[in-house]
Every structure is written in structure tokens, then in C-alpha cells.
Amino acid sequence: MKIVPLLLGFSAVLGTCLQTVYGAASPQEWKRLGESLQGRLHPAIPLSAPCFSVVNGRNVQRSESACREVQQGYTKPDFRFTAASARMNPQWETCMSTSEGCLLDSLNPNNSAAWAGRDCKQGSVPPYFIEVNDPRDVQKAFEFAKKTGTYLSIKASGHDYKGRSSMPGSLSLWTAKLRSMSYSKTFTPEGGNKAYAAVTIGAGAITEDIYKFADENNVTFIGGYAQTISASGGWVQGGGHSVLSPVYGLGVDRVLQFKIVTPDGEYRTANQFKNQDLYWALRGGGGGTFGVVLESTMSVEPAMSIRVASISVPSNTENAQRFLSLTINETYKWNQEGWGGHMTSVSLINVNPRLTLKEARESVKTITDFALANNGTSVVEDLPSWQAFFQKYVLSAQAVVGQPIILGTRLMPTELLKNDSGKNQVLNFIYTALTKYRTEPYIILGAPTLYNYTEGTTSVTPAWRTASFQLGGSVKYPWNSTVSDIKRIYREVTERVQLSRVIAPNSGAYTNEGDLYEPDHEKAFWGDNYPKLLKIKKKYDPEGLLDCWHCVGSRGPTDPRFSCYLTLL
Template sequence: MSVVFSHPVSFAALGFLFALSSVTFAAGASSGANARSPPTRDQWMALADELDGRLRTALPVSSPCFDTVNGVHVGRNETECAIVQQGYTSPLFRSPRFSPQMNPNWETCQKTAAKCLLDSSQPNNSVAWEGVECDQGSVPPYYIDVQSAIDIQVAFRFARETGVVLSVKASGHDLKGRSGAPGSLSLWTRNLDEMSYSANFVPEGGNESFLAITLGAGVPFEDVYEFADANNVTIIGGYHQTITASGGWVMGGGHSILSPVYGLGVDRVLQFRIVTPDGQLRVANKFENPDLFWALRGGGGGTFGVVLESTMLVEPQMKLQVVSVNFPQTPENAQQFLKLIVDQTPKWSNEGWGGHMRSFGLINVNPLLTLEQAKESVQPAVDFALSQNGTAVVEELPSWQAFFSKYVVSAEFDVGAPLILGTRLIPVDLFTTEAGKAKFSDVLNNIVTQFNITPYIIYGTPYLFNHTEGSTSVTPAWRNSLWHMSYMGGWAYNASVEEIWAQYELISNLTQMLRDISPESGAYSNEADVYEPNHEESFWGDNYPALLEIKRRYDPDGLLDCWQCVGWKGLEDDRYNCYL
């Protein structure tokens, strides 16, 4: 059975997978809606017949490189292993396949160190597989290749009847481990890839038309940007090729470096088409199911139902002013540059800048200024970089697609390696008052000097966007912040449980320093500390009680659940056995 090219369920495949994964099934299926025994072989086969080949089996993507998989000797497959090795750190290899996550720590069982990983720094390193067993970890052993609403309706009914755990996955661009669960039946939406453009889109039940693009749940932003460019429009989206526009990105908030002017993803979405856990295919917009529409605009993915498509408001194609500066970092100049960008941020924010910034440089864009205005605006950053033997470019590009192709693809964070984030939304007063700047600068200096950590700053809060208060369910902290600040932690493919936990502790402790100086702020649910304390308040603020009520209305049996999502069942649920 191949994991590079998965197979529909057959009696032979089913028997083989049962032999490989009986422990996984038992662990994963005991905490569903009715806490029943795992589905029987006959129930799986009946589901396979009903889905006509769309129920498939899966093993970890690296399993062809191992002799023993889930305790069974299967022999190493040199041909398929070579394919995996070649693509192991490529997002374009991982995105269209079911088994891999962008960051493979979420393919493993971190608590028990059960895994099936290659060495991301050297994928042909034989130490990773010689004498090592491949374990299923958190990779769902079954998934449905979703093609229509019917597939999702069948899955919800099956879960209600059998108690099997459900998970929802698109491209696996997931930093919290929410798109998989050990022993689960996964709903894989990556192949819902249709796109359409309308110059006169009218939401169902409405009477006003919009410039809009409708996107299937599996369309990645790389494809969206090409499609928008071909239609001479600009869509506001994420900073990575493989993020799916209609999935957790938009439902969790959806920041963009164009968000300072044009808003978050939740501010741009006009309509969802979704199957809710009661089995109903629904349209959610301002006019139909407005409570669900509000919840989906910030309440998070994999929670209120399975989205088939979303429709996004777009802008005419626009020119962008771009500044890119880089310099060799030292402890001294890192502190100096961070102070410079803290001092400049209020001015830059009022001028419409957004971007990604580090302690050794930045890549920022502006849709409002002319080239001459942009040069004058960012001259302090340019001068600083050049004084440190760095480089600086300020230029005008004709479109978002031109910017994305030239700058973003080469600057995206690495995939194929274990990675976690801790984040905080940094409020305005930490930039605009002397006391605030002093507290913030102390934290930044400690991070760089004491911990030797490079902060990753996303300049993508909707500071200038004129939103309607209460129209979305994200934390209100988004509207009063200038930075979405993060730190990255990681570990080697063969790290021990203790080494992994040490990284979580480090990231959480760093993030606590920011919580302490911004107690009234919040965090972005898609990218926050995995073990975020008081996550309901951090992610949603006063919106949480209403979100919980809507969750219970559309999912009374709790068929959908995910880590720190609205209404999650908590650590006692078996699906979270692999979290630390």
C-alpha cells in the first residue's frame, strides 16, 4: 500500500490497515459523539461502498523509507522513498498529499515520541530509518477525499452512528495540530479546487453586488493569486503558497500584509457554503444564517461545520511600493533596529505599511503611497541597513502577484521540520507612550540578548480598515494593535520528549513576557502558543459566550472538536492524547 499514491479502501487494504493500526483505532475512536467501540470492518466497508472509492487509507508520508511500519515488517520501498526524500522539505510536495503536515511534529505522537520522520536537514540520512520503526502517530488512518456536500453529510452520519472521531484537513498548513487526530476519520477538502470570478456577485438573499472571487475549500493562495492576477484584481490573503484561502485561515481571522488598509480575511468574506454537523448544506452570509456567518468570521475552522467554498471581496489590481532591507545581525544592531522600527511604527501604520519584519531586516509593502513618498517614509530603515553593510531596495511593483513571486516565495518559513509558534497582538499604547515603549523595548532586548531568539513580526493588523464593530467574532484586540509578534521554536526529527517540552516551555515563557505587558490584548488563534492559557479570552474576548452558544446550536452532539477551539472537550478527550 502506497502512501505517496493512496488507495481506495478494499477488503485487502482494510485488513492490512487493521493489522497495522488496531491500537490507533482503539485509541482514537473511544471519545466520539456516543463513546462507542471503534467501527467494525463491516461498517467501514459499508462506508467505502457508499462513498464509491472516496474513502481511502493513509500511512505516514515517510513510511516507504522504513522496513517496519506500525509493528509489521513491510520492507523498504526504495523508489517511493526517493520521491519522499526529494520532496520532504517542499511545500508543493506536501500540500497536495493527504498524510503530510507542513510541520511534521503534527504527524507524530509527541507525548510518546511515536513517529515516522526523516531528517529534514538531510532527508537521505539513513540514521533516521535504519533500525527504527515507523509509527502511525497522529496521521489519520482513514480519510474521505471530499468531492461534494454529500461526502460530508455521509461522514457526519457515520460519526453519529459509530462514535468515530472526525478531523478536517485541507493543505496541512496548521500550526496547532488541529487538522489531524490519532485514529480519526479525516475529511480532506484539498481537492475542492474550483475558482470563479464575478464582477457582480450578489450574496444569496441580498441585493447589492460586489467584485468577488469564489474559492473551493482546497484552493491554496498560490493558485488564488495567479487567478486573481489573470482577472486584473487583487485578493487579500496569506504569506505562503500553501495556505488554503477558505479554510482555517479565514475562519480564524486571516491576516495579510495588506490587512492594515484592507482588513482581515474575516472582513473580506462575503459568503460561505458549509455543511453543518446536523447534515444540512447551508449558505452563511449577512442575510442567511447570519449567526453562523458571524461565528465563521473568526470562530475558527473545524468547529461549526465543513466549509465547501467561500466568496471573497476583491480589489482592482493595484501597484505596490515595496521596501526590502537586510543586514548582518549582531546583538547590538539587532537592538538598535528593533528600537528604530518601534519608533517608526506609528508613522508607518498611519501611512498604510504592512509587512514582515525581523531584527535583521524587513520586507514591507504599501498600496497608498507613491514611490517618492515611500522612499522618504522608509529612509531611516534604508540608512540603518546600509550603515551595517546591508542591502536596501525601494521599488514599485505592478501587482500583488509580482510582489508575491519576487519576494514572498523565497521568504516563506521552512516546511518539513518541527516548528511551533508563540504570538501576541501588540497594542497601540506600547508604541505611542513613553512608558509603553520602555516596557516593550525591555522585552525585545531580553529576547534578543538573553534568549538569543529572533522575533518574527507580522505587520498585518487592520489598523486603518474601517470595520463595523461587532461584525466579526475575532478578538477585538485585532482592532487596537499594530503588530502581530511571534517567536519560533523547533527541534530535531529525533528529539526526545524532554527536548520537545523544553521548546514549548521556552516559547510559552517568552510569550508570557508579552502577556505581562499587554494584559488587555489577545492572540491570533491560528498561530498562538499551543498551550495558550485562558485561550477563550485570548482568542475571542467577550465574543466567546456567543460563539459557544452557536457551536452548541449547530453541533449539539459535538461531532467536531479541535485543540482549544470553541467548545472543545478539553484534555480529557482521547483525541488529545498526543499533546504534551
């Protein structure tokens, strides 16, 4: 990126900022850390800084060329992935509680109102980051944090929807450059004697590359629904749902081994035979808290063809209500048939690796007939591989980036769909979200409904094992929203999610996409697994060097490191 050399010119500014941060190291200590890392410690400024003439209170030379590059890539995930200071949801580059940040207008990145006469503030962007190359880099970071009291944060690709990879004044461990990939037909976890077909991937390897690599080796990798998800990071550690999960399980069900540096400084192998407690914790306990994963190994499936149903109707109130009613009515049947996918009020893109094309067309006939009778479209086709599906459908349908987006979801139990009363409760919630909260529903068929799970082998909420789908929605807000505006939106999201808690009180939520202000997050994200997770956290991180929002063992929102999160009360 052209903006990388520009970062070095801001080191003096950053040094000044760091001295005012709670628990920060001295400039001399930062200098010594940089020398020990042989050039892998870098200053960081917000992604949009080149567009501004004032950065962190200092007058600087605005860079037209670097700004133009940022503007062109502002809403592109592959661009944001390459910048240590960028997050896919850019509110996590700001300090929301004070409105300090450095955002462009995501709807028009050329809008000069975003930078004219404005000070680009550091916000929640960590002012220094280590470009992690090997375990020693992480070990030095833990030593530094222990000695100086500097906070640590961990970032791979920036798909964290809760800001856990950001923290003002922290030292960021950026693992995006660890993009190695290898395939073995006979991978055996260390200490074990059973072999698996598996891929071993670095912490920075992204799904687009992994899918291509797997396809070249005639296998299928079960992963997320976007091109720049780092599969070894928060995706798998938080659960890892996929549209192929109904048949092949969650990411945590498929991970065979982790390589991780724990806060005590040890580089460990965690699998079924070594550090079994840590292995269990990493299979759902969430990223950013038990250590820094440098690589993981996951089992793969043989190459497979996939049936795809892409159906939509014109967007209007009547179509939405009828389409939703039909899809909710069909969902239990689809669960039993192995469908996975994404559905809105007027569209769906579902996949099935089990049914024949004839069976697939018959399965979705009710929805197809409705769509075609109402000026909609329906394509039910056979594609030769997951890679073919990914290229044709996912790249154009993945979540928006570069714009502040708030998520709030809940896992909906399969039991609700077995009778009309339960279905009506789900539909009433969705209609309320559409009308009162103006939120487009988003239904993800990504629960492991047909997967043969061995109870107790992972630490995600047990609610995943009895769920039919994940139900939620997202709300976007403008780059120049006030603190009070943002608070109001977060409150509305929490109110909306509360309605889903009422109809599914004993269920749970996916850590990365649940309500930012989940009232009982320990139960919602981990259920009865939380006490055991907390014990493991204290074992491997007794000094609490790692802490993040709603993570296992967190000190809670009153801790100074979370000062940029909003207080809604």
C-alpha cells in the first residue's frame, strides 16, 4: 500500500499520544522493543489519515495520492485486509464514547466534508503494531506487556464485529502476514495415531485463498461467507458457522490442532492429546483471550458438487410478508434435508450437498412457484464445487464493509418450527423488526442440524446443537453520526434482540454476531461451559494480560481499556 511509508512520518505524533495513555510504556521502552523486533514494530495511524491536514492534533501534509488510494479501496474488503489500522466495520477505528475518529463517508468517500477542517483522531486504532512473523514476536509482546502494563490487542483480518481487535493505546499483534497453507492426506495430530485429510493454515490465511487452495487439491474446506475471513482467528475460535455447517459441522467441530503462544510465554500445541483443556477452550471460547493462535489444522471433505437455490421477489411489504411466511414454514423441512444458506425478507441463496438436482428443485418448489407468480426469479442449479459456488455467488453477496454496521442475532431453536404457534412467534418477531425497527431480517441456515456431534467436545454454547438457524439483522449509520445518535441505534438493536430472547429464552447467541450489549453474555455465548472456560483462562493467563469486550474472564466495561465503548444507561 502507498500509505505504509506515510505511517513512519507520524511516529513522533504517536509517541506524544502514547505518553498520555493509561498504563503505556515510555518512548525508550518502545524503542527497545522495536530494536528487539528487528523492524517488525510499526506506528499506525487511522486508515483515512492521508486525506486529512490535521492528524492527532498536529498539522501534516495531506497526501493526495495516498488519499485517493484509500478512497478507492474504502469499501473493499481486500483493501482493508492489507492495512493493520483498518477494520471491516470502521466504527471500531473510532472512540465511540467521545466521537473521536477518522472516517470517510462510506457512501461517497470523495465527500470532502469528512476531512475539511477536521482533526483525524487516533480513536481506538492501536498506535503501534507488531507484524507477527513467528512465536518469538508474540513472546516479546507478552514480556513487554507484563513489564510496562501496556494493553495488548490481537488482529488478523478485521472481521471482528465487537471491536475486540481494537483498543486505544494498546500494542496490536497483527497476524495477517501468516498466510501459509499446506495440505496432507494423512495429517496426524501430535501425540495421536489417527490420520485425517486436512489443511494447515496460518493465522492470516483468508477464506478466498483457502478455498482456491483446497479446490486445487481436490478437497472442500468448510468456511465462512466472505473472502477475507481469517479462518484460524475469531471465526473458528468463536464457533465458525458456514452454509455447509448443517451437514459438516461448525468450524470448532473440524479443527484438529492449534499452534498458540499463551500469555505465560509458552508456544504450545493444543489438540486432543496435548493441552486438551486449552484445545477445548479454543474450540468456541472466543479469540483474543487465551493466547495468540499462529496456525490451525482443520479437516477437509472430498471435492463435492453443490445444489444452489437462488430465489427472490420484488421488494414490497406484501411480498415480504408472504415470502417470509413461506420460508419459515419450509425451514424445518430444509433443516432435515441439509440446506444451508442466507435468507432475507425477499430473497434466499441456499446450498445443499446432499440432494440431487431433481430433489432440490422439488424441495424449494413452493418458494419457486411463489416467486415466479410474483415477477420474481428462481434459479435452482447444480455447481461442480464449493469454489464454483463461492466465485459465482459469495463474492457478490458478502457483507458490506467500510460502513458502520451494528449486528444483533439470536439462535432460534428447532423446536419453535415444529408447530404453528412457534412459527408464528418467529414471524411476529420478524415483522416487528421490519416495521417498528426498520431492520431487514437476516436468517442464516448455518446451525449443525444434521452433524453427528459428540457432546462436550467443544466449548461453544450448547444452543448451537439445538438450533435451526441464526436470526438477526443489521443497522447501518452515517459516518458523521453523533454519540447520542449511535447510542439510540444501539439501544434499539438491544430492544429488538430482546424480543427474540423472549421467544427463545433458553437459547444463546453467536459471540461475533450477538448483541454488543447482551445482558447475560456469559450464558448467551457459552451456557454451562463458562465456569470451565474461566478456569482455563486463569490457568494460562493468570495475570490477565489479554482482555477484550465480552471475552472469557473480562474485567468488565468499567475497566479503562473499554473507555471507548458506549454506556447506554
